[in-house]
Amino acid sequence: MSENSSDRPQDPQQPTMADVARRAGVSKMTVSRALRHNGAVSAETRRNIHAAIEELGYVLDQSAGSLSSKRTGFVAAIVPSINNSNFSDTARGITDALEDTGLQLLLGYTDYAIEREEKLVEAMLRRRPEGVILTGGSHTPRTRKLLSSAGIPVVETWDVPSDPIDQVVGFSNEDAMALLVRKLAEKGYRRFGYIGGTTERDTRGSQRRTGFQRVLNELGLPADRLISFGAPPISIEQGGQAVVSMLARWPDTDVVICVSDLSAFGALMECRRRGLRVPEDVAIAGFGNFEVAAYSHPRITTVDVECYEIGRRAAVRLRDAILGQRDPSLGSIELIRIRVVERESA
Amino acid sequence: MSENSSDRPQDPQQPTMADVARRAGVSKMTVSRALRHNGAVSAETRRNIHAAIEELGYVLDQSAGSLSSKRTGFVAAIVPSINNSNFSDTARGITDALEDTGLQLLLGYTDYAIEREEKLVEAMLRRRPEGVILTGGSHTPRTRKLLSSAGIPVVETWDVPSDPIDQVVGFSNEDAMALLVRKLAEKGYRRFGYIGGTTERDTRGSQRRTGFQRVLNELGLPADRLISFGAPPISIEQGGQAVVSMLARWPDTDVVICVSDLSAFGALMECRRRGLRVPEDVAIAGFGNFEVAAYSHPRITTVDVECYEIGRRAAVRLRDAILGQRDPSLGSIELIRIRVVERESA
DNA sequence: CTGTTAGCGCGTTCAC
DNA sequence: GTGAACGCGCTAACAG
Numbered sequence: 001m002s003e004n005s006s007d008r009p010q011d012p013q014q015p016t017m018a019d020v021a022r023r024a025g026v027s028k029m030t031v032s033r034a035l036r037h038n039g040a041v042s043a044e045t046r047r048n049i050h051a052a053i054e055e056l057g058y059v060l061d062q063s064a065g066s067l068s069s070k071r072t073g074f075v076a077a078i079v080p081s082i083n084n085s086n087f088s089d090t091a092r093g094i095t096d097a098l099e100d101t102g103l104q105l106l107l108g109y110t111d112y113a114i115e116r117e118e119k120l121v122e123a124m125l126r127r128r129p130e131g132v133i134l135t136g137g138s139h140t141p142r143t144r145k146l147l148s149s150a151g152i153p154v155v156e157t158w159d160v161p162s163d164p165i166d167q168v169v170g171f172s173n174e175d176a177m178a179l180l181v182r183k184l185a186e187k188g189y190r191r192f193g194y195i196g197g198t199t200e201r202d203t204r205g206s207q208r209r210t211g212f213q214r215v216l217n218e219l220g221l222p223a224d225r226l227i228s229f230g231a232p233p234i235s236i237e238q239g240g241q242a243v244v245s246m247l248a249r250w251p252d253t254d255v256v257i258c259v260s261d262l263s264a265f266g267a268l269m270e271c272r273r274r275g276l277r278v279p280e281d282v283a284i285a286g287f288g289n290f291e292v293a294a295y296s297h298p299r300i301t302t303v304d305v306e307c308y309e310i311g312r313r314a315a316v317r318l319r320d321a322i323l324g325q326r327d328p329s330l331g332s333i334e335l336i337r338i339r340v341v342e343r344e345s346a
Numbered sequence: 347m348s349e350n351s352s353d354r355p356q357d358p359q360q361p362t363m364a365d366v367a368r369r370a371g372v373s374k375m376t377v378s379r380a381l382r383h384n385g386a387v388s389a390e391t392r393r394n395i396h397a398a399i400e401e402l403g404y405v406l407d408q409s410a411g412s413l414s415s416k417r418t419g420f421v422a423a424i425v426p427s428i429n430n431s432n433f434s435d436t437a438r439g440i441t442d443a444l445e446d447t448g449l450q451l452l453l454g455y456t457d458y459a460i461e462r463e464e465k466l467v468e469a470m471l472r473r474r475p476e477g478v479i480l481t482g483g484s485h486t487p488r489t490r491k492l493l494s495s496a497g498i499p500v501v502e503t504w505d506v507p508s509d510p511i512d513q514v515v516g517f518s519n520e521d522a523m524a525l526l527v528r529k530l531a532e533k534g535y536r537r538f539g540y541i542g543g544t545t546e547r548d549t550r551g552s553q554r555r556t557g558f559q560r561v562l563n564e565l566g567l568p569a570d571r572l573i574s575f576g577a578p579p580i581s582i583e584q585g586g587q588a589v590v591s592m593l594a595r596w597p598d599t600d601v602v603i604c605v606s607d608l609s610a611f612g613a614l615m616e617c618r619r620r621g622l623r624v625p626e627d628v629a630i631a632g633f634g635n636f637e638v639a640a641y642s643h644p645r646i647t648t649v650d651v652e653c654y655e656i657g658r659r660a661a662v663r664l665r666d667a668i669l670g671q672r673d674p675s676l677g678s679i680e681l682i683r684i685r686v687v688e689r690e691s692a
Numbered sequence: 693c694t695g696t697t698a699g700c701g702c703g704t705t706c707a708c
Numbered sequence: 709g710t711g712a713a714c715g716c717g718c719t720a721a722c723a724g
Contacts, residue, residue, distance in 0.1 A: 014497065016701060027711050032703065040709060057495035062472040063409045063418060064701035067716045072409060082437055088429045095428075095455070104469065107453050109441070123450065126408040149403035151360065236641045269643040291608075292638055295582045297615040362717060373695050378719060386693060410717035414700045696723075701716105708711080 015056040023052040035060055066128070075318055076106045076124035077133040077311075078117055080202075084233055086260075086288045086307045087135065090157065093311025094133060101319050103130070110135075112201040112232050118143045125150055131318035133311075137161025137170075138203045153321035155314040158204060160333065167321070168333040169314040171305060173204045176338045177211030180257065180285060180303050183340045185219055189255040189283060192216055193225035195234070195242040195267065196259035202232035205259045208287060212257060225250050234259060239266025243284075244274075253282060255346050261286035261293040264300050268345060283346035298344035306336050361402040369398040381406055412474070421664055422452045422470035423479040423657075424463055426548075430579055432606075432634050432653045433481065436503065439657025440479060447665050449476070456481075458547040458578050464489045471496055477664035479657075483507025483514075484549045499667035501660040504550060506679065513667070514679040515660040517651060519550045522684045523557030526603065526631060526649050529686045531565055535601040535629060538562055539571035541580070541588040541613065542605035548578035551605045554633060558603060571596050580605060585612025589630075590620075599628060601692050607632035607639040610646050614691060629692035644690035652682050 021028045026045060033039030034049040041049075052058075066072040077094050079087040087109075095105050106129060108120040118140045124132065131152050137159040139147075147154050147165055154166040159173065181192065192212070199206035209226070216223035227249075229242040239258055243266075246256055258264035264286025271278050278284055278298055286293050286302040293300035313334060320326045367374045372391060379385030380395040387395070398404075412418040423440050425433040433455075441451050452475060454466040464486045470478065477498050483505040485493075493500050493511055500512040505519065527538065538558070545552035555572070562569035573595075575588040585604055589612075592602055604610035610632025617624050624630055624644055632639050632648040639646035659680060666672045 018701080028702080029711060030709085042709060045709080057491060059468065059471045059492065059496070061474060061701055063474060064413055065703060067410055067413055067701080068703040070716075082428070082441075083431060083434045085429055085431070088434055091428055092455075104452075104473070107451070109438075122405065125405045127450075128407060128409055145403065146405065150405070236637050240641060265638070266641050269641050272643045291582050292611070295586060295612055295615050297618045364717080374718075375696080376694060379694085388693060391693085407717055411719065413717080414719040416700075694724085
């Protein structure tokens with residue numbers, strides 16, 4: 001199977017549609033029709049053609065087809081990280097919604113850098129995707145320009161940008177975090193700490209921190225117990241290290257809120273390891289409703305953001321826009337339901 | 347940006363290379379050369395061309411280019427699940443190794459079904475990838491046939507198949523599990539239990555179970571404490587439920603080995619919730635060295651399999667085969683280092 | 693260093 | 709229901 005030399009076991013040349021046509025005794029065009037679902041071809045001809053295809057091991061060359069049909073069948077999606085279960089849930093939602101549409105997903109990850117996003121968008125655009133799904137609402141000017149002159153539908157997700165490129169399926173990270181903080185304040189917590197990554201790159205993370213500070217200011221509570229630790233996405237390990245710093249600096253902290261469940265889990269485990277009771281000695285809350293938060297001991301209080309639905313709905317919107325079936329009664333901005341999940345840790 | 351109607355703000359038509367050429371006062375071919383890295387074009391011409399590209403917002407159409415160059419720049423990779431951090435680490439290893447090679451990743455997931463793998467392989471082959479990375483060594487006959495007549499390099503990963511399609515980067519799941527069981531037997535454990543998914547689909551899971559049984563048989567220890575629970579990949583939640591069944595049925599079980607760290611974590615947390623001490627009352631071990639296993643409390647004993655390296659090396663092999671730089675001193679099978687990571691849980 | 697010609701493998705369009 | 713001519717946007721091969 002390797003490229004080198006001529007010892008290849010099979011076809012020196014991939015068969016083309018012309019080979020199939022010759023073998024089936026028809027024209028290329030008839031083969032093309034037999035391969036498309038709407039093709040008007042007689043039953044017998046179709047049978048002959050499929051037999052020829054099997055014998056030759058022919059596989060349609062879609063890139064050639066898309067050159068003349070002007071439809072590549074690609075959809076591009078760009079996520080910050082593929083190793084974060086929130087975003088891989090979104091990716092799964094996209095793939096599932098695209099199933100049976102003939103649209104294929106081209107996935108890329110930015111590692112939380114909008115400069116990398118720009119490069120990726122350009123690389124994807126060279127493949128002429130029929131639509132693009134982006135994570136977040138912050139992009140470089142050039143990204144916006146590239147996308148806008150591509151003339152294809154775009155869906156921004158995981159955020160509600162003030163100046164959307166096209167469509168949006170997301171939620172306000174600031175409001176979602178505010179909801180959590182308010183709920184915890186109602187439960188009686190007063191000395192709040194916040195753990196997040198160094199915020200330059202992770203826009204969603206800094207929006208959450210803003211929500212945290214906003215509510216505490218509104219409630220007249222101190223909002224200065226902030227620990228920034230490590231490059232986003234902040235890991236389980238870093239969550240553990242950050243909570244240690246937090247408690248060293250502000251030992252009487254009531255409740256520690258983490259930018260994501262992963263860091264919350266790290267913080268929780270580190271506290272347990274040090275013999276601290278959660279939530280009695282210190283309460284902990286996270287964000288994102290990762291599976292690990294639902295089954296840790298104690299279970300972690302968090303904010304659920306329906307990651308899979310974000311992906312699924314973004315893909316449905318893209319599909320409808322591509323197929324020209326966009327529902328005009330739907331606005332171009334779709335808000336995802338956010339809810340605080342109260343569990344044992346806070 | 348949407349498709350409907352003529353209210354599109356910009357270009358009714360995407361600019362082509364001919365438009366750029368006209369604007370820069372050169373031929374298409376010169377534009378094409380200026381866009382390729384090896385192109386021999388004078389500095390001034392190149393400047394003019396890039397200026398024209400910027401003004402028009404032109405983006406190269408790679409699908410058209412690949413039709414004539416016979417190089418699509420695609421590599422296909424197929425994993426069981428994108429939401430499993432082991433496989434997403436592998437995917438990240440692939441992407442990273444492909445960076446700056448001009449090769450782009452086409453990713454698909456099978457949901458642990460080789461029938462879905464077959465469909466995916468065919469869909470990918472329509473895009474004419476220059477190489478394919480597969481997970482596991484079990485495939486349908488048709489998948490093998492399709493791949494073999496495609497005449498492109500193939501790398502199977504996460505397994506060491508007895509009859510490889512082409513190249514292999516993996517390890518024996520059976521041996522890896524055997525290593526863990528033997529190590530735990532050395533530490534004095536005698537009454538072993540095993541938790542895995544229903545095994546029809548997850549080949550790697552059943553290979554691990556085989557390794558478990560093989561060692562216990564060799565050591566003359568009972569190997570009948572098996573709990574199969576839920577469709578693979580068995581989740582954190584299912585790990586918790588399974589350990590409850592295990593201890594209800596065989597209360598004196600020494601150590602519970604789980605098919606993956608996720609289920610081990612679920613089992614661990616469920617035990618703690620029920621007031622059981624780990625490892626004093628029951629020990630727990632996992633497989634895969636997920637991050638959650640390294641930072642839980644107690645930390646989980648597991649088997650490290652270098653997922654990222656599997657992906658990276660598979661991609662390097664593919665890249666070398668595609669570029670015709672395959673190192674002949676390397677065999678076609680590359681074993682990944684496996685090691686037991688002893689921690690607190692067992 | 694640059695231009696010309698030809699053609700990649702298919703689908704569109706029109707003919708029959 | 710089927711076929712022929714043409715062209716999609718680009719690059720290979722050669723010429724200058």
